[in-house]
Amino acid sequence: MTAKPAESADSLESGPPVVLETVEALRKAVRGWRTRGETVALVPTMGALHQGHLALIEAAFEAADRVVVSIFVNPAQFAPEEDFDAYPRAGEADLKHLAEARVDTAFVPSAAEMYPPDFATTVRVGAVTEGLCGATRPHFFAGVATVVTKLLLQCLPEAAIFGEKDYQQLVAVRRLVRDLDIPTRIIAVATVREPDGLAVSSRNAYLTPEQRRIARSLSAVLHAMAERLAEGAPAIQQVDRGMAELGVAGFDGVEYLAVCDADSLEPISSVERPARVLAAVYLGTTRLIDNVPVAPAARA
Ligand code: PAF
16 A cells, blocks of 8 residues: 555645554554644544445544544454455555545554464453344454454544444444443444445445345335334334345345344334344345334324
């Protein structure tokens, strides 16, 4: 990656972002900003930046004077049979997006910087990571929790920004920050969607045109379920109906479709408090996740 030299991390000029590759350089830059009374927001990413990430960056600028975007495809959150090698890596294109978004600092550590050979610590968040995606990807949340904890401790930002698209990840990060007394405010940003409703995701690039056509039904099914649940429909009935609708739409498999409490992620039978409808589905080998909020109907 080409970029401004690290020394200019303290200037607020626009242009290509300063790329910092070591924890030491990141800490030095953050210390310099703090000395001048500037606040810092971190946007953790795995690169392949898209509109969803740009919305996170926008929220970061509203929260702090300085925005650090980390780009690190975290091997610890991929199982051996998953798409770590194939995961899109955009390099220069990511830096161009960051420059356009006026981000002046990218933290792009190597795997060796994040996980030296004798690395031996794993952060695990309990109950909220056990169901939903955690049921089939048990390694995933430990990998995310470990890398997010490291990034927060490396940068010590006042705020860190996460998308609601990965809702269970957001809940897990909120929980770990609370449990470990990490002094960072977690800011959630609503899912960015394509005009037909498909949640923007780096993995959408894997879809064939036919799969892409089917994919749009996922958000339509979830939103329709959320509307009926808000009107008082029982969750079990809506899950059955949603499963049937996803089948008719042409999805190759449904890993889960669930109605859960928005904070605990416990499955619920009816919506009395803020809730979430969440799903993971397959189109060929591509796994898509999505979720939508459900607000309980106001009682007379
Ligand atoms: O959501 C992501 O892109 C990743 O899970 C995160 C939070 C950057 C950790 O690697």
